[in-house]
Amino acid sequence: MSRTDRSNAASMPRRLVLARLPLLGLMSLLATGAMPALAQTQTLTVAAFPALDEIVKAAIPVWKQKHPNVEIKVVSRQFSDHHTAMTTALSTSSNLPDVMALEFGFVGRFAEGGGLEDLSRAPYNIGASKGRFVSYAYQQATADNGAVVAAPADLGPGTLLYRSDLLQKAGLTEADLTRSWDSYIASGVKLKAATGAYLLAHARDIKDIAIRANVKAGEGLYFDDKGNILVESPRFVRAFELAKSVRDQKLDGKIGAWSNEWSEGFKRGTIGTQMMGAWLAGHLSNWLAPNTKGQWRAAQLPEGAWASYGGSFYALPKGASAANKALAWEFVQMMTLNPAIQQAAFKSQDAFPALVETHKDAFFDQPIEFLGGQKARVIWREATTRINALDVNKFDPIAEEIVNTEMDKVLDQGKDIKAALADARKLLERRARR
Structure with a gap:
């Protein structure tokens, strides 16, 4: 075989290689076990x-x-x-x-x-x-x-992303947003009055962060390490109260995350802040609202909260x-x-x-151009060192669904918060026993 013939043969299926080999040479190869090695794919x-x-x-x-x-x-x-x-x-x-x-x-x-x-x-x-x-x-x-x-x-270290241009128009500072949850909501009142923008896309967003904030070691979002249900704990009561305060003052647009309205709110500047995982900054930059480059900033969550999202x-x-x-x-x-x-x-x-x-x-x-040159990754890195581990439970997705349903009843129907959380516990107990 010429060098070209050998090269061509090496790229052929096994049966074609065998057909090209002289009979005596084939018998010799079979006898010695020196057949051409063919890569086995996996x-x-x-x-x-x-x-x-x-x-x-x-x-x-x-x-x-x-x-x-x-x-x-x-x-x-x-x-x-x-x-x-x-x-x-x-x-x-x-x-x-x-x-x-x-x-x-x-x-x-x-x-x-x-x-x-x-x-x-x-x-x-x-x-x-x-x-x-x-x-x-x-x-x-x-x-x-x-x-x-x-x-x-x-x-997903939790972070507060906010529109710096809207804050400036309202005469607000980052400290006004982050000092406390009450200060955050009070800033929302000023923000809407000055710019017409909502503080939040949906009041439920503040609940989502607040129930994740500063969870004690050995606890999960909805259950402790012994399986006890936590949805009537002060953490949930406070989170529901915050969400209700946002809704009562008409500071949210009642806009669900990942909807077309959500992305439009970011593009048009009708949503002033969003609390979520730090990865949201990338989504805003890449596809949600790239036209708002330079107008957003990142901060730690209000009231010294540390949350995994x-x-x-x-x-x-x-x-x-x-x-x-x-x-x-x-x-x-x-x-x-x-x-x-x-x-x-x-x-x-x-x-x-x-x-x-x-x-x-x-x-x-490195500065993040979308965030106006802010070195926000340093902020998020600090958060990872302060967040407590959340224990996981197989009923977490069910608990989330139940809690969100009761949250909506509080926001949309005026249901009493303690009654809503008590009903959430009862329903979760029934679901968990199935």
């Missing part, structure tokens, strides 16, 4: 949601450097569809991916279901890397029985292919423990890294 399936799917795709070239014959198949669905599909897959043990992305709100439900690998056990031993993760993120993936069901990928994780379903388990775990480690990949995700998708060692990167000190 495929890992990763199920994810936006923008985690883009982060995974961007990391594939790094993976291929070490595993050129292992393909990564990304199955992407919208946020709700993804978690519904994963719930079905785990309950039926069918169509399971090798790696499953999860948002924090679903970790508890999936953890208690027993369908995820315990990463604290051999051969995974994630505990050896515990100190490399932001502490509260690691704890969020830890079930009541001590099992670690997922590896943290990114965080979401976060993403990678988990390994127990029922997935055993042949792929080792590679799947290696892939999860690459996505969560590789500083370069964590930093790339932060820079491209504003996915605040859960890997502590990345927090020393100079990128944190």
Whole structure:
């Protein structure tokens, strides 16, 4: 064979290579076991949601450097569809991916279901890397029985984003917004009078942050570590009172998050502030309201509150292919423990890294043009050191639904707050006993 012939043969299917070989040469190769080596391809399936799917795709070239014959198949669905599909897959043990992305709100439900690998056990031993993760993120993936069901990928430190141009028109300062919750609401009155802008898109937003703020160690949002329901605690009473005060003073636009009205409110300057995870600044810049560049600023939450708002994780379903388990775990480690990949995700998708060692990167000190040159990442980094871990519970999504329903009854129908929270507890007790 010429060099060209050998090159062409190497790229052909196996049966064609055999057909081109002289008979005697073929018999010799068979006898010696020196047949041409053909790469065996393997495929890992990763199920994810936006923008985690883009982060995974961007990391594939790094993976291929070490595993050129292992393909990564990304199955992407919208946020709700993804978690519904994963719930079905785990309950039926069918169509399971090798790696499953999860948002924090679903970790508890999936953890208690027993369908995820315990990463604290051999051969995974994630505990050896515990100190490399932001502490509260690691704890969020830890079930009541001590099992670690997922590896943290990114965080959502709570922040207050506000329109500095609107504050200036109203004669307000950042300190007016952050001094206390009462001062924040009082600023909303002045803001609306001077500019016509609402303080908040929806009164429920202040409740969402307030119930997450300064949660005691060993507690979750809705349950303590013994499973006791917390929705009648002072934390919830105060959160409901704040939301009602916002609504009573007509300081919210009654606009739901992620709606067209929501994005239009940001674009037109009719919403003055928004409390959410720090990742929202990236969404505002990239697609929600890019025309407002330079007009937003970030601050810590009012009244010295420290709150976690979401976060993403990678988990390994127990029922997935055993042949792929080792590679799947290696892939999860690459996505969560590789500083370069964590930093790339932060820079491209504003996915605040859960890997502590990345927090020393100079990128944190760079000004954010969309936020008027503010070094906001330093603010968010501080928040990650002050947030207490939230314990997860499998009934958290149900509790959220019930509490939001009762919140709406208070806001829209004038229901008494204590009666609403008492009804929420009763309904949650019934649902939890099913």
